[in-house]
Amino acid sequence: MDTDPKENMRIYQLDTTDIPDDTVQLCHAWLNQQERTQANTYVHPMHAREYIIAHGFVRTAIADYTNQNPATVPITKDPCTACRKPHGRPRTLGAHVSWTHTNNLVLVAVADHPVGIDAEHITGTITDIITALHPTEQAEIAAYPHQKIQRAAQAWVRKEAHLKLLGVGLNRDPSLDYVGTGHKKPSWIHDLYVPSGYAAALAVPAEKTFENGVSVDRRADSATFLK
Numbered sequence: 001m002d003t004d005p006k007e008n009m010r011i012y013q014l015d016t017t018d019i020p021d022d023t024v025q026l027c028h029a030w031l032n033q034q035e036r037t038q039a040n041t042y043v044h045p046m047h048a049r050e051y052i053i054a055h056g057f058v059r060t061a062i063a064d065y066t067n068q069n070p071a072t073v074p075i076t077k078d079p080c081t082a083c084r085k086p087h088g089r090p091r092t093l094g095a096h097v098s099w100t101h102t103n104n105l106v107l108v109a110v111a112d113h114p115v116g117i118d119a120e121h122i123t124g125t126i127t128d129i130i131t132a133l134h135p136t137e138q139a140e141i142a143a144y145p146h147q148k149i150q151r152a153a154q155a156w157v158r159k160e161a162h163l164k165l166l167g168v169g170l171n172r173d174p175s176l177d178y179v180g181t182g183h184k185k186p187s188w189i190h191d192l193y194v195p196s197g198y199a200a201a202l203a204v205p206a207e208k209t210f211e212n213g214v215s216v217d218r219r220a221d222s223a224t225f226l227k
Contacts, residue, residue, distance in 0.1 A: 009111035010217045011202065012061040013194065016053050016104045018222040024049055026226075027056025030071055034086065054101035060226065061108040064218070066094040082171040089167040098164050105198055107216070113208065116164030118157040119192075119200035126153045132174050133159070133181075140181040151181035153199040158189050165203035190214040 031039065035055050042048035059070040066073075075097075078088035090097055096115050099108040103121035120126060130141055130152050141151045158179035163169050165188075179189050188208070192200040193215060202214055220227070 008113070009109065009115065009204070010061070010065055011117070011192070011214070012057070012064070012106075012108040012110070013216045013219045014053075014057045014106040014108075014225065015195075015219075015221040016050060016101075016106060019053050019225060020222065023056075023222075023225055024052055027052050027059075030056055030059050030073075032075065034077070035075075050101055050104075054099065054106045057106050057220070057225065058097065058099045058108050060220075061099075061110050061218075062092050062095060062097055065110040066092075068094075078167065080171065081168045088169070089164070098161075100160075100200075102198070105194065107192070107194070107200055109202060111204075113205055114165055114167070116161040116166070116203040117192075117200070118160035118164065119194060119198055120153050120157050122149060122153045122197055122199055124149060126156060129156050129174075134175050134178045136178055137181050140184075144182070147182075150199070154191065154201070155179060155181040157199045157201040158185060158191070158203070161201040161203040162186075162189060165205070192216060 039048050039051050042051060059073040062073045063070040074093055076091045077086045078091060079086060080088045095110050096113060097110050098115045098117045099106065100117055100119045102119050105119055107117050107119050109115045109117040127148055130138055133155055137155050141148055144151060159174050162177060162179055163172055166172065179185055188204050188206045190202045192202055194200040
């Protein structure tokens with residue numbers, strides 16, 4: 001019997017609310033120079049704090065999956081497919097990894113195969129992206145005006161997860177690939193159940209099938225972040 005692909009992938013979720021300062025300092029100590037430089041570019045201290053926490057949590061997730069020490073987990077970035085600067089697909093030893101953070105929510109996917117994950121805090125401004133979607137997705141949203149915000153958010157996180165899986169991000173025109181806005185979607189796209197007010201999706205290689213679906217495996221908060 002083949003091994004269930006889900007056994008070779010874990011999805012981690014963190015609520016960043018009330019993360020103590022000493023944990024943030026520890027996370028900062030784990031960052032590489034490129035990440036520290038990026039953290040310093042944020043104008044608002046809250047955004048820098050979320051970035052540092054997210055990248056610290058990524059290391060705890062990789063460490064859990066690969067049985068490493070989070071303090072020594074290496075993370076690098078491939079060259080961007082457009083500008084060739086080092087902010088493309090993330091890399092680590094012994095696993096593939098993808099992550100996303102938005103408004104107190106961090107999601108990390110670690111697997112033995114390429115993976116893409118994305119989440120968005122749902123607000124009315126998400127509808128600004130509708131014109132960037134595939135024409136069929138735009139038509140689906142127009143057909144359900146009472147679901148406009150939710151469908152736009154779901155389409156966008158599916159889109160970003162898909163583009164992360166490809167390793168190209170938004171260097172590829174998001175209108176080119178259909179990922180759907182409702183129940184109809186490609187088999188390699190999986191919607192994730194996350195707290196109310198958010199939308200999230202996971203993308204995996206098309207040959208990976210999950211008979212029992214995909215869900216978050218481990219959830220953490222300020223009390224369990226480093227457990």
